[in-house]
Amino acid sequence: MSEKKIxxxxxxxxxSYAVGVVGVGAVIWPLVDQMNPDASVKALASTEVDxxxxxxxxxITVLWRGKPVFIKRRTTEEIAEARAVKMDDLKDPQKDEDxxxxxxxxxxxxxxxxxxxxxxxxxxxxxxxxCPCHGSHYDTSGRIRKGPAPTNMxxxxxxxxxxxxxKIG
Amino acid sequence: xxxxxxxPKSKFGKWFNDRLPLxxxxxxxxxxxxxxxxxxxxxxxGILTFCLITQIVTGLTLAMHYIAHADLAFxxxxxxxxxxxxxxxxxxxxxxGSSMFFLAVYIHIFRSLFYGSYKxxxxxxxxxxxxxxxxxxxxxxxxxxxxxxxxxxxGATVITNLFSAxxxxxxxxxxxxxxxxxxxxxxxxxxxxxxxxxxxxxxxxVVLHIWALHIPGNNNPVGIDIKKxxxxxxxxxxxxxxxxxxxxxxxxIVFAFFVFYSPNxxxxxxxxxxxxxxxxxxxxxxxxxxxxxxxILRSIPDKLMGVVAMLSAILILAAxxxxxxxxxxxxxxxxxxxxxxxxxxxxxxxxGYVGAMPAEGLYLLVARVxxxxxxxxxxxxxxxxxxxxxxxxxxxxxxxxxxxxxxxxSTIKKESLx
Numbered sequence: 001m002s003e004k005k006i007x008x009x010x011x012x013x014x015x016s017y018a019v020g021v022v023g024v025g026a027v028i029w030p031l032v033d034q035m036n037p038d039a040s041v042k043a044l045a046s047t048e049v050d051x052x053x054x055x056x057x058x059x060i061t062v063l064w065r066g067k068p069v070f071i072k073r074r075t076t077e078e079i080a081e082a083r084a085v086k087m088d089d090l091k092d093p094q095k096d097e098d099x100x101x102x103x104x105x106x107x108x109x110x111x112x113x114x115x116x117x118x119x120x121x122x123x124x125x126x127x128x129x130x131c132p133c134h135g136s137h138y139d140t141s142g143r144i145r146k147g148p149a150p151t152n153m154x155x156x157x158x159x160x161x162x163x164x165x166x167k168i169g
Numbered sequence: 170x171x172x173x174x175x176x177p178k179s180k181f182g183k184w185f186n187d188r189l190p191l192x193x194x195x196x197x198x199x200x201x202x203x204x205x206x207x208x209x210x211x212x213x214x215g216i217l218t219f220c221l222i223t224q225i226v227t228g229l230t231l232a233m234h235y236i237a238h239a240d241l242a243f244x245x246x247x248x249x250x251x252x253x254x255x256x257x258x259x260x261x262x263x264x265x266g267s268s269m270f271f272l273a274v275y276i277h278i279f280r281s282l283f284y285g286s287y288k289x290x291x292x293x294x295x296x297x298x299x300x301x302x303x304x305x306x307x308x309x310x311x312x313x314x315x316x317x318x319x320x321x322x323x324g325a326t327v328i329t330n331l332f333s334a335x336x337x338x339x340x341x342x343x344x345x346x347x348x349x350x351x352x353x354x355x356x357x358x359x360x361x362x363x364x365x366x367x368x369x370x371x372x373x374x375v376v377l378h379i380w381a382l383h384i385p386g387n388n389n390p391v392g393i394d395i396k397k398x399x400x401x402x403x404x405x406x407x408x409x410x411x412x413x414x415x416x417x418x419x420x421x422i423v424f425a426f427f428v429f430y431s432p433n434x435x436x437x438x439x440x441x442x443x444x445x446x447x448x449x450x451x452x453x454x455x456x457x458x459x460x461x462x463x464x465i466l467r468s469i470p471d472k473l474m475g476v477v478a479m480l481s482a483i484l485i486l487a488a489x490x491x492x493x494x495x496x497x498x499x500x501x502x503x504x505x506x507x508x509x510x511x512x513x514x515x516x517x518x519x520x521g522y523v524g525a526m527p528a529e530g531l532y533l534l535v536a537r538v539x540x541x542x543x544x545x546x547x548x549x550x551x552x553x554x555x556x557x558x559x560x561x562x563x564x565x566x567x568x569x570x571x572x573x574x575x576x577x578x579s580t581i582k583k584e585s586l587x
Binding site for chain 2: 065117134148
């Protein structure tokens with residue numbers, strides 16, 4: 001009889017705690033989630049860019065989701081240099097063919113994968129980009145070659161709307 | 170803590186104190202028995218309280234004029250500097266005040282390290298202090314973001330990106346911190362909110378810090394337990410109040426020198442350029458008080474491990490009461506520890522220096538050696554010293570070495586103090 005009573009009480013305690021935890025969680029979640037990117041931020045998620053005026057060997061920088069995106073029209077030498085690299089020499093192995101759908105155009109998020117600085121164009125030991133903050137060197141395909149950055153510069157989702165317009169996002 | 174029950178003199182005082190014993194608390198604070206040999210390194214607790222109050226008062230007044238919006242923040246700070254009555258003064262006190270706050274807190278921490286104030290029975294005081302120090306760094310970092318200059322923006326970008334080093338969930342955490350896909354307006358408004366909140370959290374922790382201090386009482390330069398009250402102690406008021414007051418006055422001269430003669434020397438000119446997400450300044454350097462940790466971050470070639478090392482460098486301090494195995498508190502009686510203490514001080518200063526320099530060549534090598542030594546000090550040297558070190562005999566009381574107590578061994582102890 002008494003043992004049965006204790007079991008019932010334990011069950012009630014456990015059930016009360018469980019309901020309490022769910023309740024507290026339900027209250028905390030909105031308070032945490034309000035800090036995530038809001039609807040107005042998400043609404044600005046894509047940008048269209050006219051690239052007709054970009055000469056070979058030149059790059060432009062556009063703002064997408066508050067971040068700079070590099071659009072580089074590469075020269076044939078730069079393409080050749082990027083494609084000649086052996087995969088074994090790369091910290092984050094990735095073929096140039098996979099990074100630039102159209103070899104002439106390299107579209108990538110211009111943010112160093114170390115701590116988020118903007119690398120400088122045509123600088124560094126690999127003729128690509130160099131991050132002045134903590135010294136990461138990127139090649140002509142935006143791949144990390146030397147320095148603390150762990151990965152290659154990110155390729156965003158993009159498409160050619162027509163031969164002059166690139167839509168990022 | 171006093172040995173008599175306090176009774177207010179006036180009738181109203183007694184009536185009030187029976188209902189809320191504030192006067193008893195005041196009496197406890199005034200009579201609080203304090204070791205009579207406290208030197209000037211012990212005055213920084215009072216100085217730090219002054220720094221906190223100064224930051225809160227100037228911060229509240231600045232918040233009356235500042236606008237936390239990405240388009241308006243930079244201009245509103247210039248508005249404070251040019252248009253608001255005495256705005257330049259209040260802002261310069263606030264911005265230099267953070268440096269003065271850290272200067273004082275570093276002296277306070279290193280005093281604790283030298284005299285072993287973190288040891289039993291004062292571990293909780295020490296750990297609360299470390300939490301206060303962490304909150305100070307968070308407040309200082311977020312405050313630096315508010316003017317929305319180039320250093321503000323890129324400092325915020327680099328520091329928030331530290332969290333992206335966490336495997337799998339890092340990217341999500343960073344976007345959650347930003348409220349977007351980069352540092353932007355949502356980041357600024359939340360940083361302002363937290364910058365406003367943290368000083369009051371610190372204030373609460375300061376009350377706990379002092380409460381925990383008043384249980385065992387102050388450590389002292391000799392580092393021995395003393396009877397309280399006894400001929401080894403003096404009442405807090407007026408003795409310590411006057412001494413703290415004098416030290417505070419000297420400190421305020423240094424403070425005023427920075428505010429009135431070189432208000433921008435501790436800042437970076439780049440922060441007078443408005444934030445631009447397209448261009449990173451050539452040299453990103455944090456404020457001077459964060460440089461040693463920045464050097465540790467950069468000395469590790471791996472992103473995640475760099476972040477782990479930097480956080481460990483701070484958190485290892487919380488474990489200090491258990492890493493230091495020596496029962497003797499004061500370095501005065503620990504000839505070997507005393508030398509390693511000064512090597513550590515030099516090590517931290519070297520880390521601060523290389524943290525301000527570019528992370529390449531010789532600087533990087535020095536940073537790596539200094540980082541390694543920092544951890545060796547806490548993880549190897551301190552535990553080993555606890556077993557191996559031959560310490561100097563302690564006096565039985567603070568008074569004994571001065572008055573030549575009756576004990577036959579006292580002459581030896583006296584020599585050891587000199």
